[in-house]
Structure formats: structure tokens, C-alpha cells
Amino acid sequence: MSEPTAILLIGITGSGKTHLAQALANHGLVRLSVDEEVHHLHGRYGVDYPEHEYFEREAPAVETVRTQLRELLRSGRSVVLDHGLWRRSDRDEWKKTVRAVGGRPLLVYLPASKEALLRRLAARNERRDPNALTVTPAALDDFFARFEPPTDDEGAVTYDGDAEVIRSMVR
Template sequence: MPLAVLLLGITGSGKTTLAQALADHGYTRLSVDEEVHRLHGRYGVDYPEHTYFERQRPVVEAIRHRFAKELEAGNDIVLDYGLWLREERDAWQQAARDAGGHPVVVYLPASREELLKRLAERNMRDDANALTVTPEALDDFFARFDPPADDGHIIVYTGDLAVLMAALSTKRYRRA
């Protein structure tokens, strides 16, 4: 049964870096932000910020379709998408199960201070993963974020890839 690793974290928490590392270990990486960038350019530069969600919606649906096809084909997936809302996480977990995959949620916690530091560096870039985020926008993100329940079904990523790979291996064989 293929794994569907669903990354959970606020902008700047390290989801893309982790997704790229998992891709290096054979996971098929699906990135909503990169696809929006490929189709529409830079957020707030090539199109108005207030139009982001209308541009993102069809991209999420296309990625959801590819997500299912990859799992049906037996490929392990890593979804590089924030999954801020509990209902969104639940829907993606169900989509993984419906496609014959085993969903695993990996949470990347980060403090506001750490995120501000990372975002200040990232805001200087202009690539697909360099969404410019102000401190006020970050506060808004935190206000809209549903933290995960501490129910034992979520892996908390501490920055140690080897530990995560071992946990994923355990999930693959236990199907918790």
C-alpha cells in the first residue's frame, strides 16, 4: 500500500524542503504553490494577491486528481501543501484511502519568531516557493491555522530526516 505523506504547517515551516528530501527518497512530490507559480507567475507581482484563491482552486483539483492516480499506480506521494484546516486534512486523508493509499500526516511546527526569520530570508528570493509574507500576513495565517490534535496519528517532524524515514517505514507496515 503506497504512502500519502500529507505535510501540515504554516508558510515557512519547512514543508517544501522536507518534500524535496522525500522526493530524493523516491516519493512523488506534488506542490500546489509551484503549479500556481508555473501557471500564473508570482503572487502579488504577476497577479493581484486577492486573486490567489481563484487561481489556486483549479490547481488543487488537478493535483488531487494526480494524487489519486499516483497512489492508484502504487507510488508513494508527498503533498507539499499546508493543509491548515482540519477539514482539509480529513478530505485529503480520505482521498488517499479512496485511491488505495495509506495517509500519514506530518506536522512541521514552528514558532512565529522562527517563521519571521525564515520568511525574511525567503522574501528576498523570486522563485515559486518564495511567497512574500509580511508579519501581519503571518499573524493572519496563525489565526486561520487549525493545529493538529495530539491523538498519536500525526508524526511531528523535528528536523531529523532519518527519524522521519524510520517512522514512515513503521507506518507503512503497521497501517496505523
């Protein structure tokens, strides 16, 4: 039996992580979403709890998803983690988690310009689902200031919307 793969997505809010994760789930991977777990536990961002409490509320959701990821990989299932992994230290920790249970981590980077994100987020800000956290232009500036794009030595694959890349990820 080949080792299960954990596709770990890297990208700022609005970069297309959920769209790609859903496409990969349609190809048989199990999709794990931190945002959906936060929504399940606490409700809507900025509605059921104040926006400034998101990271505090996110921490237990991350651990729940990490446990699910371990269990799925141990059982031989491949997964896609629908979570931004903005910092290299977070990416390193998730890769370590994957390897510890016999999985193969694959980092996939979804780059996006600030202009493209503002266009996408304007439409998304109107939605009310768990994957539609409202993001203002000022918040997006803050996100870019905190985001650490992957470096060449991390071995991340850059996803640019090419369906062939999806097929190559789900081998």
C-alpha cells in the same frame, strides 16, 4: 504489493514543508506542490496577479494536484503533498482521497514559532522562485489566526528536523 503512502504535510508558510518534501523526493517519493502548480498556471504571487486573488487561483491547482495524487497512488507510487493543510477539514478530505484509491495517509506536522518563521521568511521573501510567496509580518499574524494545529486524535507525526523520521516515513 504494500499500499503506497501519501505523506500529507501540515504547517504554516515558512515552516519547512518544501524542504522536507524535497528531502523525501530524494528518497524516492513523488513530490506534488500546490504552490508550484499555481505558479505554473498563473505566474508569481503579487507580481503576475494580485495577492488577494491567490486563494481563487489556488482552487484549480489543488484539484489538479489531487488528480495527480490519485493517479500516482493508483499506480503504486508513494507521494508527498507539499501543501499546508491548515484546516482539519482539509486534512480529513485529503486523507479520504488517499484511502479511496488504496493509499495510506500519513500526516506530518511541522510546528514553528512566529519568531522562527519571521526569520526564515525574511530570507525567503528575497527569492523569486515558485516556492517563495512574499509574506509580511501582518500576513503571518493572519496565517496563525486561521491555522488549526493537528489534535492528538488525528495521529499526526511531529517533524522536528530529525533525519531518522524521514527514513521511517519512506519504508
